[in-house]
Amino acid sequence: MKLLIIEDEKELAHSIQSYLKSHHFVCEMAIDGKMALNKISTYDYDCILLDLMLPDGNGFEILKELKKQKKTEGVIIISAKETLETKIEGFNLGADDYITKPFHLSELMVRIQALIRRKNFKGNNLITYHEIEIDSLSKTVKVNGNAIDITKKEIDLLLYLIGNENKVLSKSAIAEHLSGDMADMLDNHDFVYAHIKNLKNKLKDASCSEYIKTVYGLGYKWKND
Amino acid sequence: MTKKLLYKTSKVYLIFSVILLTVSAPLFYYITARLYIEETDETLVLHKNEFLKFTAPTLPTAEIENWNKYNRNIKIEPIQSGSSDTLFYTAYYDTLDAELEPYRELNASIIIDGNPYTYSARINLVETEDLKESIALLFLTIIILLLVGLFIITKKLSIHLWKPFNETLNQIEKFEIDKSIQPKLTSTNIEEFNRLNKSIEKLIEKNTSIYHSQREFVENAAHELQTPLALFQAKIDTFIQSAEFTNEQYEMLSSLNDSVSRLNRLNKNLLLLSKIENDNYSESETICLNDTIKKHLDFFLEQAKAKNLTIKLELSEITNVKSNPVLAEILISNLFLNAIRHNISHGQILIKLSNQSLLFSNSGQIQALVEHNLFNRFSKSNPSEQGNGLGLAIIKKIADLNHWTISYSFSDNLHSFSVSFQKL
Numbered sequence: 001m002k003l004l005i006i007e008d009e010k011e012l013a014h015s016i017q018s019y020l021k022s023h024h025f026v027c028e029m030a031i032d033g034k035m036a037l038n039k040i041s042t043y044d045y046d047c048i049l050l051d052l053m054l055p056d057g058n059g060f061e062i063l064k065e066l067k068k069q070k071k072t073e074g075v076i077i078i079s080a081k082e083t084l085e086t087k088i089e090g091f092n093l094g095a096d097d098y099i100t101k102p103f104h105l106s107e108l109m110v111r112i113q114a115l116i117r118r119k120n121f122k123g124n125n126l127i128t129y130h131e132i133e134i135d136s137l138s139k140t141v142k143v144n145g146n147a148i149d150i151t152k153k154e155i156d157l158l159l160y161l162i163g164n165e166n167k168v169l170s171k172s173a174i175a176e177h178l179s180g181d182m183a184d185m186l187d188n189h190d191f192v193y194a195h196i197k198n199l200k201n202k203l204k205d206a207s208c209s210e211y212i213k214t215v216y217g218l219g220y221k222w223k224n225d
Numbered sequence: 226m227t228k229k230l231l232y233k234t235s236k237v238y239l240i241f242s243v244i245l246l247t248v249s250a251p252l253f254y255y256i257t258a259r260l261y262i263e264e265t266d267e268t269l270v271l272h273k274n275e276f277l278k279f280t281a282p283t284l285p286t287a288e289i290e291n292w293n294k295y296n297r298n299i300k301i302e303p304i305q306s307g308s309s310d311t312l313f314y315t316a317y318y319d320t321l322d323a324e325l326e327p328y329r330e331l332n333a334s335i336i337i338d339g340n341p342y343t344y345s346a347r348i349n350l351v352e353t354e355d356l357k358e359s360i361a362l363l364f365l366t367i368i369i370l371l372l373v374g375l376f377i378i379t380k381k382l383s384i385h386l387w388k389p390f391n392e393t394l395n396q397i398e399k400f401e402i403d404k405s406i407q408p409k410l411t412s413t414n415i416e417e418f419n420r421l422n423k424s425i426e427k428l429i430e431k432n433t434s435i436y437h438s439q440r441e442f443v444e445n446a447a448h449e450l451q452t453p454l455a456l457f458q459a460k461i462d463t464f465i466q467s468a469e470f471t472n473e474q475y476e477m478l479s480s481l482n483d484s485v486s487r488l489n490r491l492n493k494n495l496l497l498l499s500k501i502e503n504d505n506y507s508e509s510e511t512i513c514l515n516d517t518i519k520k521h522l523d524f525f526l527e528q529a530k531a532k533n534l535t536i537k538l539e540l541s542e543i544t545n546v547k548s549n550p551v552l553a554e555i556l557i558s559n560l561f562l563n564a565i566r567h568n569i570s571h572g573q574i575l576i577k578l579s580n581q582s583l584l585f586s587n588s589g590q591i592q593a594l595v596e597h598n599l600f601n602r603f604s605k606s607n608p609s610e611q612g613n614g615l616g617l618a619i620i621k622k623i624a625d626l627n628h629w630t631i632s633y634s635f636s637d638n639l640h641s642f643s644v645s646f647q648k649l
Contacts, residue, residue, distance in 0.1 A: 009452055009455075009456060011456050011459075011460075012452070012455055012456045012459055015456070015459035015460055015462070015463045016459065018463055019459075019462065019463050019466070080448055080451035080452055080455070081448070082496075083500075083505060084551070100451075101451045101452060101454070101455035102451060102454040102455035102456075102457070102458040102459075102485075102489050103455065103458065104458060104462055105458075105459055105462040105463065106462065167466055168465045168466055170461075170462075170465065170479070170482045171479075172482055172483060172485075172486040173462070176486070179524060182521060182524055182558060184489075184490055184493045184494065184497075185490070185494075185555075185558055185559060185562050185616070186490070186528075186562075188528065188531065188565075188566070190531035191527050191528060191530070191531050194527075194530070194531065215475065216472050216475045216476075217472065217475040217476045217478075217479040218465060218475050218478055218479045218482065219479075
């Protein structure tokens, strides 16, 4: 998968790049609007990460340019500005998702994956991982071909864990992912433990391998031994 | 005790007038009496001189008896004592009125036809009591007229004179620095009030601009912090992937991670507060609070489960209020999380919604919170607590913006936060 990161904060772009690299993402970087427009008109990308505040102008210009060139890349806006107006304007100009700084890289990862799924595999919502098969649209999970009883939140958690395979996920990152809009107010991550425990048990009951590993003190990790 | 300025000035005027008039009344009497006596004496002497000049030379001794018979007030009698002129008070019995009348009398020795006589002239005086009474009555009338006049004039005048002042006062009373409405002070033709208005306008302008720049500073600072925080977060996220760590290192990373997310939350809440202050959420619509509460109920139930809390919902009435929907959601979430956060294990939460108010009651520490500064930023009742000290400040801000009132009470070991929708 090819990604373009348009972000003037080089260090942040590097972090994103190194986090995504292990998941077969090839990332290119543009540190300003001019460079970004050059790359966009020359290459095709699967996904574009766009910072709205660029040294040489507004990120919205890039969205307009993409529209003009009839490009179909999925765009995720990364912005420190979180107002309803900028969000709406972004979506109106063709952005597909909006993530506010600061964010967890794991969150960005699942957002990118979801976007690419939506764009590339039209109508196909199946995600498979060994014996696990997740239908993200009908919200069902099959293990070894047998459907298991699972809540929406647990499916969300499962997708998040699989999407960040082999990555250590801190409890706070998981908590923030699970609580969505409410994350800003959350200061207790105890409920993460309960969700992980439930999911583990359900997968175990369906004789699924134990992929969820506990990382001492920090959080959890999805790993195939 | 405070009293109106009018009362204070009038009081001084009144006391001064009363003292002045009561002191001047006896003085007036004394001076009048003296002038009166002096005038009487002069008249007596004049009469005597006229008598000596015009009457005495033509008055034969034989006629003296006749003279005395027809003149009541001037008598000529054979000399009794050869003294010089004397003026004195005396009293004669008035047979008609049957009372003693005061008189001023002049006795002088005169010579008629070579014989010495005593010339005795008298003038009836006004009775002292009568004079005193008249003067007292006069002064009393003056005092009363003065007081009434003074009162009416000051009252009328002060209403007129103080009108611009009172207008200014009303404007200042209505002024709130966090509202965008600026007071309009009308100019007057009274120099002092004009000065006052100008100084107040200057003061307000200066304070408002300081307030705005401070508000802007908070928002800008919070905004600027987002990028370094994002970088911080991203670096930690990448770093924890890098290798296997020892348990000690994992613990350190975990606490580092918690601190960053706490910092993130704090910053986002600060940003939210300044956004509310900067009127970013000014649009309001009618929303059903029942729906708002139910919308995130699952999330809160989940949070409450970690503490084994019992939640009792009493949504008896469908409650529609006018508010910004985002803010209403934030208000309820904050109240809910507040009730969960400060609760004890196996505690309870009661949520009561009616058309008048929304109440969140929760068990918690066994003594009431200190109400002073409760709703201020960063005023935590317990510094070791997890909260960032902005939750109640945000609740208060949202309530204020909607003209609702938020109050805290503690009874039956329950801490209650009540939002009253009644407009002030």
